[in-house]
Amino acid sequence: MATSIKEVARHAGVSVGTVSNVLNRPDRVAEATRNRVLDAIEHLGFVRNDSARSLRSGRTNALGLIVLDVANPFFTDVARGVEDVSSHTGSVVILCNSDDSVTKQETYLQVLQEQRVRGVLVTPAHESTLPIDALRSRGMAVVLLDRSGERPDLCSVAVDDVAGGQLATDHLIAAGHETFAFVSGPLTIRQCDDRRNGMRRALRAAGLRLGSSTRDVLVPAMNARSGAEAARRLLAGGRENLPRAVLCANDLLAMGFMREMLRAGVRIPEDLALVGYDDIEFAAASAIPITSIRQPTYQLGQTAAELLLDECENADTHAHQQVTFQPELVVRESSGG
Amino acid sequence: MATSIKEVARHAGVSVGTVSNVLNRPDRVAEATRNRVLDAIEHLGFVRNDSARSLRSGRTNALGLIVLDVANPFFTDVARGVEDVSSHTGSVVILCNSDDSVTKQETYLQVLQEQRVRGVLVTPAHESTLPIDALRSRGMAVVLLDRSGERPDLCSVAVDDVAGGQLATDHLIAAGHETFAFVSGPLTIRQCDDRRNGMRRALRAAGLRLGSSTRDVLVPAMNARSGAEAARRLLAGGRENLPRAVLCANDLLAMGFMREMLRAGVRIPEDLALVGYDDIEFAAASAIPITSIRQPTYQLGQTAAELLLDECENADTHAHQQVTFQPELVVRESSGG
């Protein structure tokens, strides 16, 4: 079907070895010969067969990326960072959504091994333990995404969610507020738990008694609908008992929360200051722009890809790193500017 | 390095052919032998080498997906649809962002050919002509994404943007409005142009004179910032000259537009009815929920992947299809409910 190196060789009147050299070490071939080969390639429309290439050489130029769900803007940006880095090195990204399912994750790991990818970037599914040593022994590098240094013999890249929670809360404390609430999905989600801990740490540091100054409002999901539910629950306790400052575990929650509060006549930020998390594009575009915590998601992907590629290229000199990025406070109207 | 079929064969005391049969046609191998081989595979931690597999068989199980940018929620959902379908058939998706650059697109097409992917799903970069016949002649199936049937000998999947513009406008006309504006990015973007044409068609059908009843507000980008700019430009013409109904070419524009209008004291929908496009998640979550046009993005990806796989599997019976999905109006507060 497709033309092979052999046909090119025949057409150019050289041996296959020479064609391979033209492709891989053009400087070792005399100019006249090289041109003859290049003409033949052009003329026949020859395209290298990467399967043969990597079968023989033992290395592919593909990377695996396993995320929970690309439809989540967080992972989308990460994916973009990964793809940009790897495209610069001529590598190719195989995209996998695990949907936080251990089964899917394992299936994909198997497939990626069969593909003999050079390495995988993986956000481990909830509660799963990656068979990292088994992967390693098959020559696959592994970098953890969005999980901080659980193992020192591994590269990982994450954002410090405790610091983020703290940052947001410090901002609210500085504005003089004294009663707080944390609106969040289940605390079994690591991000939620970390952000909550950051909040509590900030409150303690400010000398506030946790029991009386703050409360948690836990809802089942991390979307706008759940945010609205949280607002209704607080409103049910009576207008006079509302907290003065609220931190939501992500921006979707904050948007739903805000809408419900406004509808009930609560003024933001005058009556209640609000801070979200993630700084998605829409946080700035909403009717009352939302103060939020920005994470360097794109950079997260970039860095992870760079670490992985370094581990592949320079296996001997490579030093495993646990990179933790610091989040950033973006102040907007919802918290009083 | 990695253990091969040969070692498995030796360990199980059979020939390599038998191991291959256990892997590919287990029913042709006697149970006792099969178990012996499976044990050996388990014991040695053998993982098939897909490079060798596809070199020999001439077919891979990889698909190429070239989009303009996965960071765009539209393409993210499409990608999700593609990935779900292909994972069911054990295929793998190679993700490529062309950033609407012809050069990048060509680079990726080259790489995908080298990978000998079974086919590509591609949103062609602006103004580019795909070398479809060349791809075909190398055995690669092609399905166009988000471009409607330009060629009858090709599968394509798209959403009818003209119908969408019409749908949105009919809704505004039905509400009794008589002065309109279309807020949009450059009309060189096909989606913008199509949606505008749909709008004009609806206006004409309602017997309105285009020249006096509607105007275009064109801004450089399709984001919230540009939406705000469009609003300021209209406000500069005097409050009394504002249109009564506005269609924005996407929801981000609509969000920025709305914010600026609210800030200027224009009431939505009382003073001005607003309709967006795309129905992104945040359209519903915004302070005044935005009426929008929903597109079946996930389904778009699914269908495209299915068409591609059918073209690969059943090359002989496959009939090329140009699928056009119909968009849907989602009415919310911003247009008066």
Next chain:
DNA sequence: TACATGTAATGAAACGTTTCATGCACGTTG
């Protein structure tokens, strides 16, 4: 007993590369 039938397993060729030891033709040096 001889023969056909069917089931299992075998062994080697082939896929398209890369790699490496080898060969050849020159020119240079002692």
Next chain:
DNA sequence: CAACGTGCATGAAACGTTTCATTACATGTA
């Protein structure tokens, strides 16, 4: 003139599978 580099090109082996013609053996039938 012999010996030796140097620069290019060659040809065959190897990578790990799949595939297929062939063999081996057991069972059933005439």
